Amino acid sequence: MSTTESTPPLDFIRQIIADDLKAGKNDGRVMTRFPPEPNGYLHIGHAKSICLNFGVAQEFGGLCNLRFDDTNPTKEEVEYVESIQEDVRWLGFDWGERLYFASDYFEELYQYAIKLIETGKAYVDDLSADEIREYRGTLIAPGKDSPYRQRPVAENLDLFQRMRAGEFPDGARVLRAKIDMASPNLNMRDPVLYRILHAEHHRTGNKWCIYPMYDYAHPLSDALEGITHSICTLEFEDHRPLYDWLVDNLPVPYRPYQYEFARLNLSYTVMSKRKLLQLVNEGFVSGWDDPRMPTLSGLRRRGYTPEAVRHFCEKIGVGRRENIVDLALLEYCVREDLNRRAPRVMAVLRPLKVVIENYPEGQVEELEAVNNPEDPAMGTRKVPFSRELYIEQEDFLEEPPKKFFRLAPGREVRLRYAYYLKCVGVVKDETGKVTELRCTYDPETKGGYAPDGRQVKATLHWVAAAQAVPGEVRLYDRLFTQPAPGEEHGGDFKADLNPDSLEVLRDCRLEPSLAGARPGDFFQFERMGYFCVDAKDSAPAAPVFNRTVTLRDPWAKIQQAGKK
Numbered sequence: 001m002s003t004t005e006s007t008p009p010l011d012f013i014r015q016i017i018a019d020d021l022k023a024g025k026n027d028g029r030v031m032t033r034f035p036p037e038p039n040g041y042l043h044i045g046h047a048k049s050i051c052l053n054f055g056v057a058q059e060f061g062g063l064c065n066l067r068f069d070d071t072n073p074t075k076e077e078v079e080y081v082e083s084i085q086e087d088v089r090w091l092g093f094d095w096g097e098r099l100y101f102a103s104d105y106f107e108e109l110y111q112y113a114i115k116l117i118e119t120g121k122a123y124v125d126d127l128s129a130d131e132i133r134e135y136r137g138t139l140i141a142p143g144k145d146s147p148y149r150q151r152p153v154a155e156n157l158d159l160f161q162r163m164r165a166g167e168f169p170d171g172a173r174v175l176r177a178k179i180d181m182a183s184p185n186l187n188m189r190d191p192v193l194y195r196i197l198h199a200e201h202h203r204t205g206n207k208w209c210i211y212p213m214y215d216y217a218h219p220l221s222d223a224l225e226g227i228t229h230s231i232c233t234l235e236f237e238d239h240r241p242l243y244d245w246l247v248d249n250l251p252v253p254y255r256p257y258q259y260e261f262a263r264l265n266l267s268y269t270v271m272s273k274r275k276l277l278q279l280v281n282e283g284f285v286s287g288w289d290d291p292r293m294p295t296l297s298g299l300r301r302r303g304y305t306p307e308a309v310r311h312f313c314e315k316i317g318v319g320r321r322e323n324i325v326d327l328a329l330l331e332y333c334v335r336e337d338l339n340r341r342a343p344r345v346m347a348v349l350r351p352l353k354v355v356i357e358n359y360p361e362g363q364v365e366e367l368e369a370v371n372n373p374e375d376p377a378m379g380t381r382k383v384p385f386s387r388e389l390y391i392e393q394e395d396f397l398e399e400p401p402k403k404f405f406r407l408a409p410g411r412e413v414r415l416r417y418a419y420y421l422k423c424v425g426v427v428k429d430e431t432g433k434v435t436e437l438r439c440t441y442d443p444e445t446k447g448g449y450a451p452d453g454r455q456v457k458a459t460l461h462w463v464a465a466a467q468a469v470p471g472e473v474r475l476y477d478r479l480f481t482q483p484a485p486g487e488e489h490g491g492d493f494k495a496d497l498n499p500d501s502l503e504v505l506r507d508c509r510l511e512p513s514l515a516g517a518r519p520g521d522f523f524q525f526e527r528m529g530y531f532c533v534d535a536k537d538s539a540p541a542a543p544v545f546n547r548t549v550t551l552r553d554p555w556a557k558i559q560q561a562g563k564k
C-alpha cells in the first residue's frame with residue numbers, strides 16, 4: 001500500500017527544512033525554539049507556533065527549546081513562566097532539559113555589545129527617546145545622524161560600562177547599533193540595543209540596570225543555542241535585516257536564519273496579551289483561565305482536549321498570507337474529538353417533573369444504556385428508571401406549534417433506553433406555569449420500541465428523580481458578538497463583549513453515574529452538548545460542569561455553502 005499520493009505537500013517552512021537537510025546544511029541538525037515572553041498566558045495563537053516549532057523538530061529528527069524571552073523586567077512575572085510551561089506540556093510537547101531564559105545570556109549579550117563598540121559598530125547615544133524618534137525620520141524621509149554617532153570607541157566603552165554600573169538614571173543614555181540612518185528600513189536606522197532601566201528582574205534581581213532590546217537579544221540567543229531555523233510571525237519580517245546584521249557582525253558560535261509565517265487570527269476572538277490582560281484586570285472574565293478565554297488554560301478548563309487543539313493547528317496549516325480562521329473550525333475540531341471519545345450520559349439542565357401514574361410506586365428498574373455508539377468497546381451502563389422523573393422543560397409545550405414533535409398533552413414520545421411515555425395531564429402553579437406533568441407509560445415498549453409498530457416522533461433524555469445527582473452547569477457562548485471585535489467601534493473591542501456569554505444553571509439533575517466524575521472528565525450530555533467537570537469549582541458533593549461545545553455543527557453548514 002502506498003501512502004505517497006495522499007501525503008499533503010509540505011508547507012513552506014517544512015519545505016525549507018527538508019531542502020536544507022538535503023543540501024547538508026547545519027551538519028544535518030534541526031533546532032528550533034518556542035520563545036514566549038512571560039508577560040501573559042499562552043493563547044490559541046501561540047498553540048500554532050508551538051505545534052509548528054515542536055512539530056517540525058519531531059518530524060525532522062531535531063530538537064526544540066523552550067526559551068523565555070524575558071528581556072523586559074517590568075511586565076514579566078513568575079506566574080506566567082509557570083503557566084506557560086504547564087500549557088506547553090499540556091499540548092503534548094517536551095523540551096527535555098532545554099529550558100532557557102534570555103536573561104541567562106545577559107552577560108554574553110553584554111560582551112557582544114562590547115565587541116560591537118570595539119569594532120565601531122555601536123555607540124552610546126545621549127539623545128532622549130523623543131529626540132531619537134525625531135532623528136529617525138519617516139518612511140519617506142531619511143533619518144539624520146545623532147550628534148553622538150561619532151563618539152570615539154574608548155568613550156563609548158567607558159560610558160557603556162558606566163551605564164551598566166548604574167551611574168545614570170533611566171532613559172539618560174542608550175546603546176545603538178551604527179548601521180545606516182538613511183536605510184529605507186526603519187529598523188536599520190541605528191536601532192537601540194540597550195536601555196537603562198533600574199528595575200528588578202524576576203530572575204536576575206537587581207544585578208542589571210541595563211536591559212537588551214528584544215531585537216538584539218533574540219538573534220543572539222538563537223545563535224548561542226545553535227538554533228538552525230528561527231521561526232516567527234510575519235510582523236518580524238522587517239526586523240530580519242537587523243537579525244542578519246547582528247549574527248553576521250558578531251563572532252557567534254552558530255549562524256541561525258529567521259523565517260516568518262502568518263499568525264493565527266480567529267473570528268469572535270481577541271488574542272493580543274494586552275487585550276486579554278485588560279479582560280482579566282477589569283473583571284470581564286474570572287481570570288486568565290476563564291473558560292471563555294482563548295488562552296490554553298481557558299480552553300483546557302472549557303474542556304478542549306490537546307488532541308483537538310493540535311488537530312486544529314494541523315488543519316489551518318502554515319502559510320505566509322494573513323487570514324482570519326472561523327471560530328467554528330476550532331469548535332468543529334473539539335466536537336470531532338469528543339464525539340469519538342466522550343461517554344454519553346443523560347443530564348437534565350432545566351428540569352420539569354414527570355409523574356408516571358401507572359408505574360408502581362417504589363419500583364426501580366435498572367435499564368441498560370450505551371456508553372458511546374461511536375465506540376462499542378466503551379460498553380454499557382445501568383441507569384435507574386422509576387415513577388418520578390425529570391425531563392427538559394423545553395421538551396414540553398402545552399400548545400405545540402406545527403413543527404414541535406416533542407411532548408404535549410395527549411402526545412406520546414420515547415424515553416431514551418426506556419419506554420414510550422404519554423402526557424395525560426398538566427399541573428400548574430398559581431401563575432399558570434407548568435410545574436409537573438402527569439403521564440402514563442406503556443410497559444410493552446421496554447427498550448423504546450412498540451411491538452405493534454406504533455411510531456413516535458421524538459426521543460427525550462430523562463433522569464430518575466430520586467436517584468438524580470444535583471449539579472451546576474455553566475453554558476458558554478462566544479465572548480464577543482462580532483467576528484472582528486472592536487472593528488465598528490474604533491478598536492474598542494470591549495464594546496463588542498457578549499453580555500450573554502455565560503449562563504449558569506444551578507438546579508440541574510444528572511444521572512447517578514456522574515456522581516464519581518472527576519475534574520477534567522468529559523461527557524456528552526445526550527442532546528445537550530459536550531461537557532467537562534470544572535477543574536476549579538467542582539466538588540464531589542456539588543459537581544460543576546462546563547459546556548465545551550454544543551452538538552450543532554455550523555462548520556459543516558459553512559463547508560456546504562462554500563461548495564455551492
Ligand code: ATP
Pocket residue numbers: 034035036037038044045046048049231232233262263264265271272273274
Ligand atoms: P501577543 O501579540 O498575542 O501579545 P506576542 O507575539 O507578544 O503575543 P510572544 O510571547 O512574543 O507573544 O509569542 C511567542 C511566540 O508565539 C512568538 O514566536 C510569536 O510569533 C508566536 N505567536 C504569538 N501570537 C501568535 C499567533 N496569533 N499566531 C501564531 N503565532 C503567534
Ligand code: MG
Pocket residue numbers: 037
Ligand atoms: Mg512578542
